[in-house]
Amino acid sequence: MSGLFQVPWSDYQSDLIDALWRTVSYTVVSFVGAVLLGLAVALLRLSKAWPARAVAALYTEVFKNIPLLAIIFLAYFGLASAGLRLDVFTAGCLSLVVFYAAYLSEIFRSAISGVHAGQTEAGEALGLGKAGIFGHVILPQAVRLALPGTNTMLVDLLKSTSLLVTISAAELMSEGRLITSATFRALEVYLVISAVYFALCYPLSQLLLLLERKVRAGVPLSPWRRRRVRAAHVLLAADLGAGADRKEATV
Amino acid sequence: MTEPVTTAQTTAKTTEPAPPTTEAVVRIEGLCKSFDGRLVLDHVNLEVDRGRIVSVIGQSGGGKTTLMRCVNLLERPDQGTIEVAGKVVHQDGRMVCRDLPGLRRTVGMVFQRFNLFPHITAVENVVLAQRKAGVAEPEALERAVALLRRVGVAHRALALPDQLSGGEQQRVAIARALALRPEVLLFDEPTSSLDPEATREVLSVMRELAEEGMTMLLVTHELPFAREVSDHVVFVDGGRIVEEGRPQDVLETPAQARTREFLATYGATS
Numbered sequence: 022m023s024g025l026f027q028v029p030w031s032d033y034q035s036d037l038i039d040a041l042w043r044t045v046s047y048t049v050v051s052f053v054g055a056v057l058l059g060l061a062v063a064l065l066r067l068s069k070a071w072p073a074r075a076v077a078a079l080y081t082e083v084f085k086n087i088p089l090l091a092i093i094f095l096a097y098f099g100l101a102s103a104g105l106r107l108d109v110f111t112a113g114c115l116s117l118v119v120f121y122a123a124y125l126s127e128i129f130r131s132a133i134s135g136v137h138a139g140q141t142e143a144g145e146a147l148g149l150g151k152a153g154i155f156g157h158v159i160l161p162q163a164v165r166l167a168l169p170g171t172n173t174m175l176v177d178l179l180k181s182t183s184l185l186v187t188i189s190a191a192e193l194m195s196e197g198r199l200i201t202s203a204t205f206r207a208l209e210v211y212l213v214i215s216a217v218y219f220a221l222c223y224p225l226s227q228l229l230l231l232l233e234r235k236v237r238a239g240v241p242l243s244p245w246r247r248r249r250v251r252a253a254h255v256l257l258a259a260d261l262g263a264g265a266d267r268k269e270a271t272v
Numbered sequence: 273m274t275e276p277v278t279t280a281q282t283t284a285k286t287t288e289p290a291p292p293t294t295e296a297v298v299r300i301e302g303l304c305k306s307f308d309g310r311l312v313l314d315h316v317n318l319e320v321d322r323g324r325i326v327s328v329i330g331q332s333g334g335g336k337t338t339l340m341r342c343v344n345l346l347e348r349p350d351q352g353t354i355e356v357a358g359k360v361v362h363q364d365g366r367m368v369c370r371d372l373p374g375l376r377r378t379v380g381m382v383f384q385r386f387n388l389f390p391h392i393t394a395v396e397n398v399v400l401a402q403r404k405a406g407v408a409e410p411e412a413l414e415r416a417v418a419l420l421r422r423v424g425v426a427h428r429a430l431a432l433p434d435q436l437s438g439g440e441q442q443r444v445a446i447a448r449a450l451a452l453r454p455e456v457l458l459f460d461e462p463t464s465s466l467d468p469e470a471t472r473e474v475l476s477v478m479r480e481l482a483e484e485g486m487t488m489l490l491v492t493h494e495l496p497f498a499r500e501v502s503d504h505v506v507f508v509d510g511g512r513i514v515e516e517g518r519p520q521d522v523l524e525t526p527a528q529a530r531t532r533e534f535l536a537t538y539g540a541t542s
Contacts, residue, residue, distance in 0.1 A: 140387060142383070146344055146449075148375075158389055239391060246392070252410075253396075253416075257395070
């Protein structure tokens with residue numbers, strides 16, 4: 022063991038924590054951006070107006086068929102040579118956002134159109150407006166459908182932040198490279214860096230699986246739904262306890 | 273063309289005093305609708321007076337469901353006038369209604385395939401539209417619970433739709449439609465996807481609503497039930513009203529050959 026582990030890790034502790042924080046920041050900012058842009062592209066793709074659909078389709082196809090690394094280079098070096106100099110964090114996040122938004126838009130589109138048409142009709146027949154139908158009927162069901170794919174993308178995005186090593190983004194992988202060049206202990210360093218990625222991704226994906234299961238089981242997660250179900254429970258105490266058909270009770 | 277439904281006093285509900293008015297909650301005149309150039313409804317007239325139950329019967333694809341869906345404008349007619357609760361809402365292919373959600377709250381609808389919201393519990397299904405209509409949370413919840421009791425599914429109120437039987441789902445759907453205190457309820461083949469036991473449950477709820485004086489427009493294949501609860505029966509075929517009148521007349525001594533043919537195929541033995 023002592024043969025393999027010779028890097029003075031305690032010297033690098035605070036640098037590693039900074040790098041970890043940087044990786045998490047890239048992940049969170051890019052994922053939020055990618056979800057928002059992905060949702061916008063999905064909605065454009067489902068629009069009635071064909072130009073909107075065409076723009077959205079073009080976007081999706083372009084960014085799905087270019088390697089992420091090429092996008093990163095374009096955003097950081099390419100735009101800089103054209104006079105638009107982005108800082109590393111902005112260029113890194115922008116690349117991840119445009120790349121993952123393309124995939125997420127496909128997931129969201131199929132989830133939204135996967136909600137049965139009868140659901141919209143039921144919402145209409147109940148006098149819910151367009152926004153009400155989307156927010157209370159379509160979106161929650163689409164989230165349920167989109168969750169597995171979206172979760173996979175989140176973990177994938179976290180791992181892809183390591184590609185930002187190519188623009189020295191000061192995240193985990195870049196830190197690993199720095200430590201390696203100082204210690205020449207590539208095997209040890211990259212094993213440790215990999216272990217850190219694993220320690221981030223594994224619990225995250227397990228947590229997301231748990232979330233998926235809860236959502237599929239219809240467990241009320243939002244505070245207002247919880248409050249409503251709890252209040253209903255109180256009102257229904259007699260009915261739920263008896264378990265019997267109480268039709269006569271209120272006629 | 274349309275005869276006001278004034279003959280209904282002679283039907284099963286003679287014990288109650290006849291409703292004082294014959295005010296039409298739904299009035300349809302000269303309704304035409306086509307899909308992709310195919311005429312589905314051809315100058316149809318129909319009236320549903322307050323407290324009355326009108327059943328529309330006929331073969332699948334004959335336009336009955338489209339006719340019903342025009343009432344709350346889930347389908348937009350090409351021609352004709354639709355009047356709901358005294359207000360013209362659609363005329364000559366133009367939307368006159370300024371408040372579509374308001375119209376739809378006036379008209380409750382129950383679908384063949386229930387269309388409950390699968391991601392929330394039964395009781396939440398009944399609460400949702402009430403909240404959007406501005407009812408306060410405690411009142412909305414109390415009303416939802418009372419309605420679920422009334423249709424006999426209160427003990428399943430916290431189950432998700434998937435966990436309910438078909439009959440239970442349809443009864444929750446009826447409670448959901450009633451939650452907004454509609455002036456008329458539309459039933460679109462409410463028992464067509466149910467087994468006989470579930471059909472019996474749902475029909476018994478509808479019978480109670482009928483006895484309470486709910487105004488209902490019903491598209492159905494349950495001819496014995498239509499015979500029992502309706503004040504007026506309309507036979508639609510090929511987009512036209514072929515025959516209409518008192519249920520005993522239309523269903524037992526139909527005047528038109530086409531009606532007799534239909535009744536023979538559907539084996540109305542009542």
